Amino acid sequence: MxxxxxxxxxxxxxxxxxAGELGLYGRLYLVTAIVEPGPLEVSMAQAAGGAGTFLxxxxxxxxxxxxxxxxxxxxxxxxxxxxxxxxxGPVALAAGAVYGLAVMALMGLAVLPAAAGETAGGELIADxxxxxxxxxxxxxxLLYGLVLGLWAFRGAEREPYAAQQPSR
Numbered sequence: 001m002x003x004x005x006x007x008x009x010x011x012x013x014x015x016x017x018x019a020g021e022l023g024l025y026g027r028l029y030l031v032t033a034i035v036e037p038g039p040l041e042v043s044m045a046q047a048a049g050g051a052g053t054f055l056x057x058x059x060x061x062x063x064x065x066x067x068x069x070x071x072x073x074x075x076x077x078x079x080x081x082x083x084x085x086x087x088x089g090p091v092a093l094a095a096g097a098v099y100g101l102a103v104m105a106l107m108g109l110a111v112l113p114a115a116a117g118e119t120a121g122g123e124l125i126a127d128x129x130x131x132x133x134x135x136x137x138x139x140x141x142l143l144y145g146l147v148l149g150l151w152a153f154r155g156a157e158r159e160p161y162a163a164q165q166p167s168r
Contacts, residue, residue: 001072001075002075002078002079002147002148002151002152003071003072003073003074003075003076003078003079003148004068004069004071004072004075005075005147005151006071006075006143006144006145006147006148006151007067007068007070007071007072007075007144008068008071009143009144009147010067010071010140010141010143010144010147011027011028011064011067011068011140013139013140013143014027014132014136014140015027015028017132017133017136017139017140018131018132018133018136019047019053020047021044021047021048021131021133022040022043022044022047022131022132023043023044023046023047023053023054024053024055025039025043025053025054025055025056025059025060025063026040026043026044026047027063027132028059028060028062028063028064028067029043029056029059029060029063030063030124030125030128030131030132031062031063031064031066031067032059032062032063032066033119033121033124033125034115034119034121034125035119035121036059036121037121037122037124039054039056039059039060040121040124041124042054042056043056071144074103074144075148078096078099078145078148078152079148079152081095081099082095082152087149087152088153089153090153092149092150092152092153093146093149093150093152093153094149095149095152096145096146096147096148096149096150096151096152096153097142097145097146097149098145099145099148099149100141100142100143100144100145100146100148101138101141101142101145103141103144103145104129104137104138104141104142107129107141108128108129108134108137112125112126112128112129113126
């Protein structure tokens with residue numbers, strides 16, 4: 001759950017930050033470009049021409065769903081690490097920030113370039129960090145990690161359910 005919650009402000013920030021280059025929904029179309037690059041290409045062309053916002057509802061909804069799903073997966077990994085390492089307080093927040101940047105590096109330098117050759121989006125996928133802009137890519141992942149860290153920070157006061165049960 002925390003990963004999906006963290007992925008939402010990440011996506012909204014990125015959509016706003018890249019609206020001029022990719023179009024308002026272009027960041028979501030970038031996710032779906034793995035299977036269908038058309039909406040991203042149209043959105044980028046319209047943004048470049050100043051023709052307004054291109055909305056293809058199916059592509060935008062699919063992009064958000066995939067983005068939230070990926071966020072959930074990485075969030076689950078962070079939750080397991082936070083629990084195993086017993087992250088508490090400000091350390092959890094800092095660990096979340098570092099984790100978000102690690103996810104950025106993994107996705108931008110390994111996963112997206114490797115996936116590009118196997119997808120319909122090809123170079124659009126491989127160039128995603130450049131299309132978004134590395135500074136925006138870094139800030140969106142930092143935001144994601146900070147929200148995860150805040151979630152762990154908040155949850156630090158609560159012990160796991162099993163620990164709350166009286167011994168018999």
